[in-house]
Amino acid sequence: MKIRNLYTFFTIIFIFCGCSIPENYVGSRTKKAFPEIVNLTMTDVTGKPISYGWGFFVSPIYIVTNLHVVAWTSAGFTSNGTSDQNPIKGIVAIDQENDLVLLKSGIPCFESVRFGDSNKLQQDDRVYMVDCHLWGGQVRNVSYKAANIGAINKHKNKKRFLINNEISSFSCGLPVLNSRRKVIGVTSTELGDLQYMQYRPIVIPSEYVKALIRAKGPVMPLAESKDYVSAETYFKRGNTKFIRKLFAEAILDYDKVIRFNSKYGQAYFNRGLSKRNLGKKAEAKQDFETALKLAAQTGDVYFLTKIEDALHQMK
Known part of the structure; x- marks a missing residue:
């Protein structure tokens, strides 16, 4: 057996036998060591990807993820270490206050956390x-x-x-x-x-999460999650895209935040950061200045300092 296969074998033994995590194991990389973890891609009615996130199987057919990942989407699929795209059948439980959702998978996974x-x-x-x-x-x-x-x-x-x-x-x-x-x-x-x-x-x-699992009910179409959309939904979604360096897509989500709430200062600020990363410095400066005015109204000293620092970097 090749060394890398032995490495993966012992990784899986640690995972599924409940062994403690050795300190010298931290930071190690293991392909497909977590088959229960999946990447989610959510789409609109045209099939265009509009949201991304991660989730994990809590039973052979149920996946937990964040609500903001799936809210107001029409379809979605999961993938892990292969090129297979497994469809999501729908929603079986929602906890809006804790940004959690329980999904039903179209294809089972025989490993769960x-x-x-x-x-x-x-x-x-x-x-x-x-x-x-x-x-x-x-x-x-x-x-x-x-x-x-x-x-x-x-x-x-x-x-x-x-x-x-x-x-x-x-x-x-x-x-x-x-x-x-x-x-x-x-x-x-x-x-x-x-x-x-x-x-x-x-x-x-x-x-x-355990309370969410206990509350599961009949499968609800993903499209019905539109009732749970808020400014915070789009803000979190925009942040996820920003982290993935999808700055143009992040801007679209921050635009929606501002349409929901025109005084959402952090949305202006993050939109400004996205524009700056795309080289749109004049537009970024306008967003930073709007965020600065809103922060001054709330008296948020920490946020004010962040904005001033961003403006200073543009000089």
């Missing part, structure tokens, strides 16, 4: 981010990123784990693991400065 108890986590506890990498639209490898819980906060009376480690690449809908390789959360929106391409993920505790 195991859950840990997110209620036991405390500040400074070690967790492991699962980072997936695409090549040619396919999941080529995964890696672990050791991190620590920087804080446990409340968002609209819902618990959130804030990761204190900055990472250079990040996507929503990926599982976060404890040392026993059990899922204790799902990545959602990100904190940090997009202009520096550094992100601190927000993690939705697994207690909400």
